[in-house]
Amino acid sequence: MERHILEMLSGEEAEVEGDAEGSYSSRMSNKSEKNMADFDGEDSVCEEELAGLTDHANMNLHVLAHSPEKSPIRVDHRLSACFKADNVCQPGNTLLWDLLQDDKICQLGEGLALEAEKTLCNLICYTPDKEIRMKFIEGCLNNLANNVSVVVSLRMLPKLLTSFRGLDMHHVTHWADRQHHMMTHFFNNLKTYTANPSKSLLLYTHQMQVQVRLHFLSAVFSPIVSPNTFKLSIEQVDILWECLANDPECSDELFSWLLSQTKTTELHALKLDALRRLYIHHLPSLPPEKFSMICLSLFQQLCSLNNLLTTNMDGDGNRENQNVGMDHMWKIALRACNTDVSMAAIQYINSYYMGQNLQFESQFVWQCMTHLKAASDDLTTNSSGLEEASLLCVQRALLLMKTHIETFRRRYAYHLRKWALEGKGIGSHSAALGDRSSTPVRLIVQSGSSSERCFLDMLSTDYVADLRAEIVKWCEGLQQKR
Known part of the structure; x- marks a missing residue:
């Protein structure tokens, strides 16, 4: 009995499963047929659209081929009506x-302002429109004339x-x-700025303000930007x-x-x-x-x-002006506060x-x-507190004389030694004191053409020119004996 019931149940389950599978596949089949039916005719629509796009592209190419001077880009007439090169x-x-002008640049900060300036320069300099570039030159010169930005x-x-x-x-x-009037505006602005530098923007230091102006002059007077005949006038140099x-x-920036x-x-x-x-x-x-x-x-x-x-100055004036440079150089050597400058x-x-x-x-x-006399007189007549400058002048004058005598002796060592050997020498009191750092050196000299010898007593501090003078004097003596 139980076995019969199990067989019946298993048969019913099989039928149920079969019906279920059959109904699912039939439903899917019906949906598939319905969905596929929805795509009927779409291939023709796509083909029509592709054909239309192809025809449109061919038409554009045909227009460009026959009229290359016309741009395919359409310009909005409202935009072109608002934009004028004169107003840039x-x-x-x-x-x-606008962001780089004085009333707004401080809000950007130094780094962002530099980036904005760099970007603007690139945009202007690489535009093919010369009129726009010249308008910005006018804008910069207008700022210069008005002492802004x-x-x-x-x-x-x-x-x-x-x-x-x-x-x-x-x-x-x-x-x-x-x-x-570029240069006129530049020097007018320079006078205005240096009269009261504190009124300038805090974004720039005083040194930066001066450096920018001098760099501008260097650029303007370079051979790339201006011809060789374009120079500063005497009045501008004075300013x-x-x-x-x-x-x-x-x-020092100017110098x-x-x-x-x-x-x-x-x-x-x-x-x-x-x-x-x-x-x-x-x-x-x-x-x-x-200095x-x-x-x-x-x-x-x-x-x-x-x-x-x-060269082209007149008579006495020429003679006087020739000494101007060296006269002032003496004063610098003796009075400069900076020791390196003095030396x-x-x-x-x-x-x-x-x-x-x-x-x-x-x-x-x-x-x-x-x-030396002027400094000595100052020591005796000046009030207290000024003796240091006079003593410094005396010290440097003596140092200048000493270094000059040493330089003179090195350069004319041969002549001085030769004159001394001939009894016409110019003696120095320092030679009598002796040089502690020098040591005596005895040299034996023999002529290549004879067996004659001589003994020369020299010092280690003597120059080669001194030795040459001694040998020449000895050779002259040999020739006189012959």
Whole structure:
């Protein structure tokens, strides 16, 4: 009985499973047929769309092939009506330009301001539209004329000028100066700034303000940006000197710039008259006590150009101006507060007089004695507190004389020894004291053509020129015996 029941149950389960499987597959089959029916005709639609796109592309290519001068890009007429090249520097037209102006740049911070400036320069310089670049040049010059956003404008101007190629740069530079008074605005702004530097933006230090202005001048007076005939006038050089030469913080920036102009032939900011004015008038007007190493290097460079700078000057005036440089060099050597400056000036004076082939030795001695006497008089007449400067002057004058005598003795050692052997020597009291560091040396000299010998007693501190004089004197004696 149980077995029969189990068989019946197993048969029913099999039928149920079969019905279930059959019904599921039939349902799926019906859905599949329905879904596939939904896609009927879609292949034709896709083919029609692809064909339409192909025809449209072919039509565009056909238009471009037959009319290459026309751009396929459509410009919004409303946008073109609002944009005008004349207004690119007006507020509200160029975002980066607006952000770099004085009223907003402080909100950016130094790093972000530099990035904005760099990005704006790249956008302007690489645009093919020359009119836009020239409008930004006008905008920078307008800022310069109004003493606003000066640092940004002066940093951008050289980049904008060099964005033009070839001779266009020279033409644009002349255009900026003649029509928009570039250099006039620059020097007016320099006078305004140096009159009261505290009014400038706190974003820039005083040194940065000066450096930006001098870098601008270096760029403008380079051969790439301007022709060799484009130079500073005497009046502009005077303004530059008056504004910066006595600046306790940035005077060396000016002297360094002037030195580069005098040493580098490619830079042409200074004409001959300007160099002459610096050499004869401006540099000698500086207190010798305040000379720095850079200022001294500039002065030495101009002294080396003395013949060029005083060639076309008249008679007595020429003779007087020739001594201006060396007269002030003496004061620097004896009075400079900086010891390195004093030693460098002393070395230059010695080299100068040694290079004149004994023509100005009497002048050298006169200068030494004059300054020594003046310093001695100051010691006896000046009030307390000034003795140190006078004593320093005496010390350096004696040092200058000592180093000059040593240099003279090294250079003319042969002649001095020869004269001494002939009984016409110039003795020195220091020789009688003896040199503790020297040791006696005995040399045996024999002639190559005879068996004659001589014994020479020398010192280890003697020069080769001294030995040469001894041998020449001995050989002359041998010839006289023969």
